[in-house]
Amino acid sequence: EDQVTQSPEALRLQEGESSSLNCSYTVSGLRGLFWYRQDPGKGPEFLFTLYSAGEEKEKERLKATLTKKESFLHITAPKPEDSATYLCAVRRRLDNYGQNFVFGPGTRLSVLP
Amino acid sequence: SQTIHQWPATLVQPVGSPLSLECTVEGTSNPNLYWYRQAAGRGLQLLFYSVGIGQISSEVPQNLSASRPQDRQFILSSKKLLLSDSGFYLCAWSVGLSNQPQHFGDGTRLSIL
Numbered sequence: 001e002d003q004v005t006q007s008p009e010a011l012r013l014q015e016g017e018s019s020s021l022n023c024s025y026t027v028s029g030l031r032g033l034f035w036y037r038q039d040p041g042k043g044p045e046f047l048f049t050l051y052s053a054g055e056e057k058e059k060e061r062l063k064a065t066l067t068k069k070e071s072f073l074h075i076t077a078p079k080p081e082d083s084a085t086y087l088c089a090v091r092r093r094l095d096n097y098g099q100n101f102v103f104g105p106g107t108r109l110s111v112l113p
Numbered sequence: 114s115q116t117i118h119q120w121p122a123t124l125v126q127p128v129g130s131p132l133s134l135e136c137t138v139e140g141t142s143n144p145n146l147y148w149y150r151q152a153a154g155r156g157l158q159l160l161f162y163s164v165g166i167g168q169i170s171s172e173v174p175q176n177l178s179a180s181r182p183q184d185r186q187f188i189l190s191s192k193k194l195l196l197s198d199s200g201f202y203l204c205a206w207s208v209g210l211s212n213q214p215q216h217f218g219d220g221t222r223l224s225i226l
Binding site for chain 1: 119156157159203205207212213214215216222
């Protein structure tokens with residue numbers, strides 16, 4: 001069964017303390033892995049797309065990497081404004097457009113000043 | 114650029130009352146459209162998706178229905194709300210035949226009393 005898991009469930013960091021979030025997936029016919037940021041009471045905001053193992057994307061303090069079975073979201077020297085829930089999702093090859101996307105449960109990140 | 118609008122942002126309804134949530138997308142044609150429900154601290158549950166006007170697929174049996182009267186309009190409805198319908202509802206769009214991600218609206222917080 002295709003699934004996406006994320007760890008840790010929650011993470012508390014001090015400002016400037018770098019760390020990584022993990023997204024592990026088992027899907028058939030991967031057509032892309034996506035990272036989103038979600039603030040409380042808001043919809044997920046798209047961050048990155050990764051398509052093949054070895055690919056990396058960067059945006060400010062965030063860097064996403066992809067292997068054949070997992071993706072990491074590295075946060076370098078985080079600031080309090082990076083506090084949010086980070087969601088991972090995969091798009092798989094299916095004729096059913098609805099079930100194309102599978103989301104993980106997310107990691108709640110808190111960055112303390 | 115593409116934008117997605119969802120309203121209302123919050124809604125409080127009594128049990129047994131009807132529901133209508135609306136979502137519109139601008140800046141793209143013939144998008145795939147989705148309705149999700151997100152429970153607190155949990156992942157996204159796909160409710161409905163649509164690949165075109167009048168074409169609706171339901172992923173989970175429930176008290177809700179969806180309609181797509183225009184290319185970029187997606188409506189979530191119920192004739193009689195249940196307590197279990199409370200939650201955070203998200204609308205999303207994606208480009209049909211591609212490996213592009215979904216993009217989300219800001220959601221509607223629905224509370225049933």
